[in-house]
Amino acid sequence: MKFYRILFLSGASYVVATPAHAGIETLIAGAIQGFLLSSTAIAATATGAIATIAANVIVGGALLGLSMLAQPKMPGAVKPAEAKSTFETGESSVIEGLGRVRVGGLKVFGNTDGDTRWRLVVRLHGPIDAVEQYFVGGREVTLDPNGDVVTPPWSRKGSSWLNWQDKRGFGDETAWPDLIEAFPSLWTADHQVRGVAQSLLTYRNPGMAKPKYLSLYQGGVPDTEQIQRASVIYDPRIGMAAWTENGILCAAHVLRRDPAFTFERFDWDKIAAQADKADVLVATLTGTEKRARIGGMWAWEGARAETMKSMLDSIGVEIRLSDAGKIWFELIDDEPEPEIAFHVEDGYKIAWASGPEAVERPNVCRLKYYSSERNYDIAEIDLTGIAWANIESEIDRYGEKVLDLELPFCPSASQAQRIARRLFAKARGETGSLVTNMVGLAAWGALYGTVELPDLGDIELVRLSSPRCDDANGSVEIPFAVCPVLDPWNPATDEAPAPDAIPDLDYETDLDAPAAPSSAVQLTNEDGSKTFRVNYVITGDDHDDIEANYRVYYDGNPSAWFPMSEEEDHARASVDLSGAIYDARVRIFDEDDEASLFSDLLHGAIAASTDPCRAPELDEDTIVNGAFAAGTPATIIISAVPREYRVHSMRFQRRIQPAGGAWSAWSTLATNTAAMNEINLFADSVPAATGVGALIEWQLQSLLLDGTPGTALVSTATILA
Numbered sequence: 001m002k003f004y005r006i007l008f009l010s011g012a013s014y015v016v017a018t019p020a021h022a023g024i025e026t027l028i029a030g031a032i033q034g035f036l037l038s039s040t041a042i043a044a045t046a047t048g049a050i051a052t053i054a055a056n057v058i059v060g061g062a063l064l065g066l067s068m069l070a071q072p073k074m075p076g077a078v079k080p081a082e083a084k085s086t087f088e089t090g091e092s093s094v095i096e097g098l099g100r101v102r103v104g105g106l107k108v109f110g111n112t113d114g115d116t117r118w119r120l121v122v123r124l125h126g127p128i129d130a131v132e133q134y135f136v137g138g139r140e141v142t143l144d145p146n147g148d149v150v151t152p153p154w155s156r157k158g159s160s161w162l163n164w165q166d167k168r169g170f171g172d173e174t175a176w177p178d179l180i181e182a183f184p185s186l187w188t189a190d191h192q193v194r195g196v197a198q199s200l201l202t203y204r205n206p207g208m209a210k211p212k213y214l215s216l217y218q219g220g221v222p223d224t225e226q227i228q229r230a231s232v233i234y235d236p237r238i239g240m241a242a243w244t245e246n247g248i249l250c251a252a253h254v255l256r257r258d259p260a261f262t263f264e265r266f267d268w269d270k271i272a273a274q275a276d277k278a279d280v281l282v283a284t285l286t287g288t289e290k291r292a293r294i295g296g297m298w299a300w301e302g303a304r305a306e307t308m309k310s311m312l313d314s315i316g317v318e319i320r321l322s323d324a325g326k327i328w329f330e331l332i333d334d335e336p337e338p339e340i341a342f343h344v345e346d347g348y349k350i351a352w353a354s355g356p357e358a359v360e361r362p363n364v365c366r367l368k369y370y371s372s373e374r375n376y377d378i379a380e381i382d383l384t385g386i387a388w389a390n391i392e393s394e395i396d397r398y399g400e401k402v403l404d405l406e407l408p409f410c411p412s413a414s415q416a417q418r419i420a421r422r423l424f425a426k427a428r429g430e431t432g433s434l435v436t437n438m439v440g441l442a443a444w445g446a447l448y449g450t451v452e453l454p455d456l457g458d459i460e461l462v463r464l465s466s467p468r469c470d471d472a473n474g475s476v477e478i479p480f481a482v483c484p485v486l487d488p489w490n491p492a493t494d495e496a497p498a499p500d501a502i503p504d505l506d507y508e509t510d511l512d513a514p515a516a517p518s519s520a521v522q523l524t525n526e527d528g529s530k531t532f533r534v535n536y537v538i539t540g541d542d543h544d545d546i547e548a549n550y551r552v553y554y555d556g557n558p559s560a561w562f563p564m565s566e567e568e569d570h571a572r573a574s575v576d577l578s579g580a581i582y583d584a585r586v587r588i589f590d591e592d593d594e595a596s597l598f599s600d601l602l603h604g605a606i607a608a609s610t611d612p613c614r615a616p617e618l619d620e621d622t623i624v625n626g627a628f629a630a631g632t633p634a635t636i637i638i639s640a641v642p643r644e645y646r647v648h649s650m651r652f653q654r655r656i657q658p659a660g661g662a663w664s665a666w667s668t669l670a671t672n673t674a675a676m677n678e679i680n681l682f683a684d685s686v687p688a689a690t691g692v693g694a695l696i697e698w699q700l701q702s703l704l705l706d707g708t709p710g711t712a713l714v715s716t717a718t719i720l721a
Contacts, residue, residue: 077310077408078297080370080377086121086223093302096125097230098254099245099295099411100132102376104225105199111183117203117221118179120193124297126169128197129229129243131560132551134164137222139595142549142561150563152545153215153593161204161216164224169197176200199224215593227376229557230297236268237275243557245411247292247315248275248329254311255319258304261327270328274317277331284414285495292316292331295411296370314369314409316419321445330447334422334486338461339446344454348436352453356428358394362403365389365424369407369416373501378406381413383496388421403427413498418489425484432462433479440476443467451480511541511596517548517584522577522606523648523705525673530576532606533676534584535645537569541596543588546571549598553581561585570645570676577606613647613702613710616640619679633685634696634717640682642674644710647702650674651709652682659693666699674702686719694719 078095086104097103105121112118134141134149141151148160155161167173173194179187203221206212232241233253244250252271255261278292292315298307312318317329342348356362367389371379383389394401403424410416434440434451443449444467451460462480469476489495517536524530534548548571549561564571571586584602589595619639642650653666674680686696696719699712 078299083297094125094300095297097297098250101230101297102225102227113182115205119201122196122198124197124230126195126197127232128168129232131226131228132558133227135225142563144563152589163202165200167198169195171195236272245293246275246278247294248278250294251311251329265327267322267326267328274329283491285491293411294409296409311409314407336448338448338450340443340449343452348434350434352432359398361428362401363391363394364400364402365420366402366404367416367420369410373499379499381496386496414495417495429484430482433477436476438474440467440478443478513597514538514586514588514599516600517586517602520584521646531572532575532577533572533645535570536586544591545589548586550582550584580606582606612708613644615711615713616642616700616702630720631688633687634719635685636698636715638682639679640700641679642676642702645676647674648705649703650680651701651703654684654698657695658691688719690719692719
């Protein structure tokens with residue numbers, strides 16, 4: 001019987017008003033005990049979230065689906081192509097994300113009032129850290145803070161045809177008010193769907209007879225996906241849970257999902273030390289990166305051994321036991337430190353195997369990994385021309401003998417190749433065994449040692465297997481594999497490039513992507529409010545609309561993309577990003593709401609420009625030195641337009657020179673907040689009483705954020721007799 005079917009049957013009458021932990025141990029512990037012993041799963045007695053959700057998603061007596069998603073009967077590593085889809089089922093395994101993932105979801109509820117459609121999609125076991133990108137029908141979209149999708153064709157004046165609300169699954173979720181209001185007989189306050197990262201999609205109908213309907217729904221209601229920073233993980237270095245890609249910490253997290261592996265069974269000091277090693281930057285073909293990262297999704301229903309082996313291989317670590325019998329994880333070095341040494345005088349016997357015959361041993365390595373470059377799918381790295389992966393002398397003589405390696409939790413092409421080189425060499429390596437007296441039990445718990453070869457005197461570094469004791473004969477047998485001798489990793493020769501990054505496969509466009517934005521600046525307005533402004537130049541294809549986005553980095557991780565208010569050559573957002581690291585991008589749409597690809601990114605730190613602005617330009621409505629008559633005031637009306645995105649405000653000043661006298665100091669008449677290409681009006685009048693023959697000068701300047709004035713636009717007048 002499947003795990004979740006048990007949970008549903010045992011939890012169907014378990015009401016949400018009951019505390020999440022209450023009674024669950026006695027309720028389902030016996031039913032799932034056999035499953036827990038044979039698969040990787042969280043202890044239901046530890047969280048209670050599963051049984052709570054099982055009760056919460058029962059609507060009208062029918063199972064709408066589980067709280068977390070995965071295709072039924074999934075193995076430990078979830079296939080990314082399946083996890084990115086959106087599907088419906090009454091029975092499903094829990095899946096959890098590690099690192100950064102792209103995920104669709106399980107539709108647990110969907111209904112319509114005849115016009116608007118609602119869909120509740122659960123994505124991953126929560127809590128997750130954040131959502132970085134959103135996709136509708138395979139196309140990336142941007143959301144307003146209220147959840148409205150502002151990317152065409154979904155955007156509309158003052159609203160959107162699609163609203164997208166998220167919950168990150170912290171366990172304190174309440175029922176969706178929109179569903180309660182729309183379907184009071186189906187969705188009640190008891191339907192809380194707690195502990196799950198989930199999305200409520202509200203699809204609005206423009207009218208089936210309108211062309212807009214086809215542009216939105218010609219293929220039905222489109223599915224949605226997210227790129228998420230998934231599970232938050234306990235980090236002993238800070239004493240709390242936080243999002244991380246650290247392979248060591250994530251391996252401990254996954255193993256703890258099994259109820260047999262309680263917190264006290266881990267050596268957290270050793271784990272912290274190894275986590276620091278995993279964060280050390282190493283050289284790659286394109287720069288540097290942390291040594292051991294993880295990414296991907298795994299099904300709780302999958303086999304524990306299969307899941308952990310895939311993860312450990314993808315990270316490049318081994319499970320160890322401390323002297324106190326506690327669990328920790330150790331990174332595998334290309335040349336590991338021996339923990340024990342065997343010498344000829346120890347009186348052992350040795351059996352040696354030279355490794356696979358040349359006609360059998362692998363001479364070509366093929367490698368796949370979890371590739372962000374290929375839209376978070378399993379992708380193969382082209383290792384053509386990489387010497388360690390292609391033993392040409394053996395290929396020419398014996399033909400290709402391929403070793404296929406797949407690292408489904410490795411998110412880096414560089415990391416995957418460093419690990420694959422060692423695994424490939426190991427598969428070609430030699431093995432043997434030692435037979436010692438009972439002294440050989442000293443190797444218990446050790447993984448690496450040295451063995452001295454009789455007669456030759458050579459010292460070999462070996463990877464030890466567990467000793468096998470023969471009490472009757474008083475002997476201990478220790479199988480081993482010879483560690484390959486590897487040269488220091490040289491990215492320039494040992495590493496192939498990652499696969500080329502691709503846009504979403506179902507996204508096609510005939511519009512050329514615009515150039516990357518040219519610059520950005522943070523402005524402080526006269527009233528103290530803040531404006532972030534991005535400048536760009538759109539050339540080439542005719543376009544009907546422009547979309548500009550920005551995102552900000554926190555602790556090195558990007559936020560989701562945020563919308564901006566676009567003009568033809570700049571966009572702005574009412575936000576203070578002073579000192580932040582940002583990305584900005586832009587794309588165009590034609591009259592049919594078909595989009596170009598996004599431009600390349602403008603990436604940098606937010607700062608204000610210190611170069612003065614050029615003079616404003618006069619608008620055609622400007623009146624300078626209006627029709628004066630003797631004894632009347634000297635009057636000016638200026639309609640001016642700043643032509644630089646860096647402008648923060650415009651300052652209007654005046655000075656007077658009495659007949660035969662000296663110029664007065666400049667007097668500021670007005671300072672108005674300004675924006676590029678926006679018309680600003682200024683007016684002034686100097687009475688005739690100032691004196692016949694007096695000269696008047698007015699100047700208008702664009703000011704930067706720090707008040708630096710630009711070139712002045714100057715006008716003059718004279719008081720007439």
